[in-house]
Amino acid sequence: MPSLPSIHRQVQLLTTPDGLPRPEDFTIVEVPVPPRSSGEVLVRNRAFLVSAALLRTLIGAAAAGLPGPRPGDPLPGAAIGEVVAAPDSSGLRPGELVGHDLGWREYAVVPVDQCRRLGDSLPDPLAHLSQGWTAYAALTRTAAVRAGDTVLITGAAGAVGSLASQIARRLGAARVIGTTGSPAKARVLTTELGYDAVVVRGAEPIATQLADAAPDGIDVALDTVGGEQLQAAVQAARPHARIVLIGALSAQLAAEGAGTTAPLELDLAPIVLKRTSMRGFNAADHPDALAEWTQRFGDWLQAGSIRFPHTRIHGIDRAARAFQEVVEGRHVGAVLVAL
Ligand SMILES: NC(=O)c1ccc[n+]([C@@H]2O[C@H](COP(=O)([O-])OP(=O)(O)OC[C@H]3O[C@@H](n4cnc5c(N)ncnc54)[C@H](OP(=O)(O)O)[C@@H]3O)[C@@H](O)[C@H]2O)c1
Known part of the structure; x- marks a missing residue:
């Protein structure tokens, strides 16, 4: 496990977009790796999903007066990463893979109850970011x-x-x-x-x-x-x-x-x-379907009878551009930023 840096990068909202966001509405900043308190897990993110669903969070929430990212906040989004440190009571161990919703950043501090243990049910861990x-x-x-x-x-x-x-x-x-x-x-x-x-x-x-x-x-x-x-x-x-x-x-x-x-x-x-x-x-509304799907997806992937269509983009500095490409419909399947 690499040593823990004191600084990491995250993508923040620079301005609340008026209409469809453009890459200029986002910025990458270096911030201290946040301290973890009891009940929280420190995760080193490996990849996150870039999806049109973010628009609902950014614009839909702002228009409806619901809580959502404000300028200066990091963006949310489905992510997978490795546990760096976790409370003993969580049963999570360093190096273990978890899924959570704090993507768009290199390190995340996630409440234990929002961390999903991923195990080795899928041959490619990034497939946990499929929709x-x-x-x-x-x-x-x-x-x-x-x-x-x-x-x-x-x-x-x-x-x-x-x-x-x-x-x-x-x-x-x-x-x-x-x-x-x-x-x-x-x-x-x-x-x-x-x-x-x-x-x-x-x-x-x-x-x-x-x-x-x-x-x-x-x-x-x-x-x-x-x-x-x-x-x-x-x-x-x-x-x-x-x-x-x-x-x-x-x-x-x-x-x-x-x-x-x-x-x-x-x-x-x-x-x-x-x-x-x-x-x-x-x-x-269908949490029971998640375990069933993961099992069947893993079996189908192992058998080579299903594909996981996706584009893998490397580096957090390319995330805002990747989002623009999703909006423009440039790709087929999920768009993932690998870190
Ligand atoms: N209810 C739920 O639980 C749930 C869960 C996940 C996602 N969602 C929602 O489901 C929808 C699809 O999600 P996704 O992750 O599959 O989306 P996505 O991969 O982010 O979608 C991008 C796709 O949108 C299409 N697109 C672009 N411009 C369009 C336009 N003007 N009209 C129609 N399509 C256009 C593009 O394909 P083409 O240009 O080739 O059509 C592109 O492939 C989103 O609205 C998301 O918020 C809902």
Whole structure:
């Protein structure tokens, strides 16, 4: 174990962004490694997730008057790291890998009850930063995917969507359709990630493309985007279809407003007529799914039957730029900063 430095680096919010944040809204500062008190664990971070979900924390929280990072605060985000020191009563030992939510910094002091022991269930520890748990819980708990279902996944190239297709297949889905932002990404999704067809926004209307891709309609939609994608899902729903509302990327990533609200016009008549269910979803409501997912993900990775699509970016100094690339939709899968 390397000796403990007195100073470490963290990414702080410089200004509360007005609209979509740019790299200039963040700054890297050197600060003392914080002292640990009883009930806390000192962790040397190894990697953290850079995700559009940060926008909800930064802008959505500020607009709603909820607590969130203020200028001068380090950014939060899913991270994994090695325990440096922990209370004896925690059972955590130096060198052990834990997961927590204090990313964007090299060292973190984390309350014991917010540290998750990771063990060696996954062949690559960085795979603990996948968003597969969200996709797995939504598909197994809320949508309850059945053999033969036709499944639509919006935001197919994102961290959630790039695993959702592969999971839906394993749960017996007969046909999986995605939405994405470019033909190049659509090709990756169909050739590498189990999508049968991909609808590209900005070309023809999504509803028209979806009607071609799923002429008999859809049974399940995992919606991370909202907007035109959700309207198309409602239109394509078969009787008793289940639509799971996971996120609203189209509003989150809009240049104007940046996710403070996600208004949408929907025709209620077919929803009533076809008994479509639409349910808001939060992975945190399904802690039981996390252990189950981690076990199955590990088995599938070992067997080589699933991929963990991700981009690994090295160095905390590249984190703000990585976030910009996520906002611009430059990558397929999760974007991780390795330290
Ligand atoms: N409810 C929960 O428990 C839960 C848990 C995790 C995440 N979430 C939410 O789920 C959503 C997806 O998360 P994620 O981690 O998969 O996202 P992510 O990987 O950070 O998403 C980035 C993706 O957004 C897409 N995108 C960019 N601009 C867009 C636009 N204008 N309209 C639609 N898509 C656009 C890009 O792909 P393309 O340009 O190719 O489409 C890009 O791949 C987010 O809203 C996140 O907050 C919710």
